[in-house]
Amino acid sequence: MIIKSAEFITSAVQPAHYPPPDHPEIAFAGRSNVGKSSLINTLVRRKRLVKTSSTPGRTQLINFFLINGDLMLVDLPGYGYAKVPAAVRKQWGPMVETYVARRTSLKGAVVLVDARRRPEVEELNLIDWLRQHRVAVVPVLTKADKLSKTELIKQRRAAAQALDMAEEALILFSAKSRLGKEALWQRLEGILAHTDDT
Known part of the structure; x- marks a missing residue:
């Protein structure tokens, strides 16, 4: 895709704060510090569209970014980071669940997993849950540059087994x-084209 424009639209906690569902949306979900911000910035060829942080758990809102005036990329809060206050962690689940369950413009979700670790029950549950809501899932192994080619092959195989999917389904990604x-x-x-046909 040729990126002509990319702009931050708004941050939201609840449906009343979401922008109008005028464009198809692709959400990005994963553990804190998995590289969501870096991945989105790389995709849209912007260095600082999404603020990156060395502190895991910094994204605590749902952030909407409009690409080329006709596609919304949605950065969901990261999960699974223990140092974030319990009250904030409790808020994240319902916030994300509400977004996925109610957002009719949500067409796909990129689920990020650090290539250096095996997917766990949270990732399995997230993928199952997205599929129940008929959201197309794209699994991505991030930080691929941190591993050798041999280690990467091994980790991709292990991740595919853990997620019960074909190895080819997992995209290896490096922001670097x-x-x-x-x-x-x-x-x-492909997801967006399929959406247009239906």
Whole structure:
């Protein structure tokens, strides 16, 4: 996809604060510090569209970004980071659940997993739950540059087994080398094209 424009629209906690559902939406979900902000910035060729932080758990709102005036990318709060206050962690679940369950413009979700670790029950539950709501899931293994080719092959196989899907379904991604950027856009464009047909 050729990126002509990318702009931050709004941050939201509840449906009343969401922008109007005028454009198809792709959400990005994963554990805190998995590289969501870096991945989105790489996809849209902007260095600071999404603020990155070395402190896990910094994204505590649902952030909406309009791309080319006709596609919304949605950065969901990261999960699973123990140092975030319990009250904030309790708020995240319902916030994200409400968004996924009610947002008719949500067409796909990129689920990010750090390539250096195996997916756990949270990732399995998230993928199952998204599928129950008929949201197309694109699994991505981030930080691929942190592993050797041999380790990457091994980790991809292990992740595919844990998620009960074909190895080819998992996109290897690196914000540093931009590995996987084109493959991810192709998968997302496929989801959006299918949406247009239905």
